Amino acid sequence: MPTQKALAIDATRVEGRRRILPRRPVLSSHHARWENLYLEYHLQPEYESPEHYASHYTLAIRVRSQSHLERSLGDCHKTESPIPGDVAIIPPQTIHKVSSSQESEFIALCLNSEFVSNIAGDLVNQDVVEIIPHFSKPDPLIYQIGLALKTALESDRSPSRLYAESMATALSAHLLQHYSAAKHKFPEYQGGLPKYKLQRVIEFIIDNLADNLLLDIMAKEAGISQYHFCRLFKQSTGLSPYQYVMHCRIERARMLLLQNKQKISEVASQVGFADQSQFTRHFKRVMGVTPKEIRAKS
DSSP: OOOTTSEEEOTTSTTTTTTTOSSOOSEESGGGTOSSEEEEEEEEOSEEOOOEEESSEEEEEEOSOOSOEEEEETTEEEEEOOOTTEEEEEOTTOOEEEEESSOEEEEEEEEOHHHHHHHHHHHSOGGGOOBOOEEEEEOHHHHHHHHHHHHHHHHOSSOOHHHHHHHHHHHHHHHHHHSBSSOOOOOOOOSOSOHHHHHHHHHHHHHTTTSOOOHHHHHHHHTSOHHHHHHHHHHHHSSOHHHHHHHHHHHHHHHHHHHTOSOHHHHHHHTTOSSHHHHHHHHHHHHSSOHHHHHHTO
């Protein structure tokens, strides 16, 4: 449990880590209004943080190798020499302290503890779930998700909340499966969604392409948990919910562009993109040509 001298921090706030780190993050997800998941990308000089704790899960992802880093987790202490891809797991209320004798480059991913508990309730008995602290060790999945989310923030001024929500669900399940005090066997469902549920979800997606489609809303349409919805939807369609929504938006946009009745910026808004720049980037990635080039063929 936290002691009186340890600082309580809230990394979901813009200045949340200013009490423990000398510099502001180079990049953060605060402007993106993601729910349940928060990302900060840091380049920090030599520093020593005070003892601190948080109410959320923190995944400290190493981006650059470091020869000497002192880390304390609760009553345990370790000298680390982390390399890119190493991840430290700091659960809620865990006292954490770091001392770095050289410049540090890392991603701090934070997961809402209530969200993780809800995912746990969908998979196992959440009353017996305990995520234990871990010093830095390789975790390719968390590393790749961290880099992918960082890239999404760098390339989009308004990165997809659906994408972030999908990653938060995957990270929560990964923590529960690989970092729990007890080993849990998750229930497996095969064969995809029943046809009537799949049809209901697809119709909902098509009817709401202009809106901010979120994973929990689609899962409720199917009447199942977010975790199982992601898995069963992909079994049925071959695509993740995020990929499917993106392809539907691009296809609807292609049809509107060929009709040549609206400005490209209006088409972008009508199919759910924040701006024309974001729309053009995703359109070219999927179709291989820009919206202007498609329109020229109409």
